[in-house]
Amino acid sequence: MQSRWRLEPGTLYDDLADRVAAGVMSRYSTSFSLATRLLGRPVRRDIRNLYAVVRVADEIVDGAATTAGESPQRVRELLDAYAQAVTSAPGRSFHTDPVLHAWAGTARRCRLDPADMEAFFTSMRSDLDPVVHDRRSLASYIHGSAEVIGLMCLDIFITHGSVTADRDWLREGASSMGSAFQKINFLRDIGADTSVLHRSYLPEPFTGDARDRLLDECSDELDVGCTRIPALPVGARAGVAAAAALYRELLDRLRATPVDDLTGPRAVRVSVPAPVKALVTAKAAGRAVLS
Template sequence: MPEQTPPDRGQLEDFLDRYDRAAVKAAHEVILSYSTSFSLATRLLEKQVRTDIRNLYAMVRIADEIVDGTARAAGLSHGEIAAALDDYERAVLAAPGRRFHVDPVLHAYAVSARRCGFNPEHVTAFFSSMRRDLNQTTYDEQSFEDYVYGSAEVIGLLCLSAFLVDHPVTDAQRSRMEDGARSLGAAFQKINFLRDLAEDSDTLGRAYFPGLAGHELTEEHKADLIADIRADLAHARTVIPLLPLSARTGVLAAAELFTTLTDRLEELPAAELTSRRVSVPRRTKLAILARAVATARRMTHTS
């Protein structure tokens, strides 16, 4: 039987490039299935940045699904879910060191983690917050801050790493942008907590906001939460002009989408927030994106 001629190096690279593209498409489909607003905002990022952000968020989404009921719905016990999260954390942390993964989402994440230099300490902090969701149902002020840092602020920092590839900045600029990234991540998380009160409480048995467990959301409490969210958003906006244009438009669009969502949450009585999920109509979303394109290009900053 004649020996088969092995493929040359060029052919092998073609195989890997094709798999890279397929993995990126898989990551995009994961995000598209769970968040239309996020998918719309990422369209305004430069192509490579868009790919990296989607790859990152697809990994985050998988971790969320492990702890947010999907694994339980599949029949996994609490111990099995905890083990699955541990396994996934180890896989994610090790992913950048391997060039091929049988899991397309993990493969796509690894491609971006290498390119962007994602800080493994931020990844570890993220999984620490996800682990809280397995065992903790109520929060005080300190544990709430810790949870938001790991679940959202470090994601902002990881996104910033993607934004700044090939865009050197001064230490002072990076420090300001890191503060802004954390504020924007925190705002997004708090907004999602507020709009998901019913699901978190009734389905998952969680009360993230301190002082809310076992109590109805009062108008005074809601006003305090909205004020806190607006303060985070306002601080983040001061930093957006520092971002490269390749990222600035998409970040601005996301910030404006969540600001509009905050406006809608503020308009509703507190009691309604515990029984319905607020959203922004698609037509409004598209108008926000169009304004972001024009506004981002006019933004200027000083060092």
């Protein structure tokens, strides 16, 4: 009997790397993990690989590196080293780091634009020197931290399915949805951002009116993104629709939460209960299939 280790060299490690990346998503985001289950298998793999590599970067900036006792200077060095590793990874066919290996395969397979990942790391570096953003700096930050992620997701979708719609029109929708997701995350994390990380992403004092204006922007951006869903490849539609619906549910819950409950060291982090997530996801997927 032929040993399985002799079959298709490299595929066992490739599969391991993809599974490690999938584990990163399932551990960190139940919402995205749930939505990606609705994607076609190759699309799901590549979206998970993208998520995993940017999540590690986020842990360097905001999480594990700091709790491990690394100094601010060391965190900066770690981020620079990781940025170099990520941006150069597609040029090599093997990496001992499974997340980097998975990401490199996705970047090559989907011909992802290196400039998008470079823009992402530019925004991550800006988090190391917190500032009070104005409209211009916030737009630049959101482009690097979220819009380019939407654009890379679109490239992944198109790699695994054909589209007839104008690419720039689709890119506008991908950017808008990424922007909406990020702004909603700003609002749900505003307590920890201001009291723990000492960051202020919003360009005006946080009041009920300011929150509602930002949520109105998010709603409009979600609308723009959702109008593009029927034009996406079939294997991507249900998953994107589910993610958008989950964030719209989160938006509604943020709007219904008193501002005082969102701020301060004991702030509530608004979330969507698991049974509601399942229902919202099922309804959104059903509508996407019928569209």
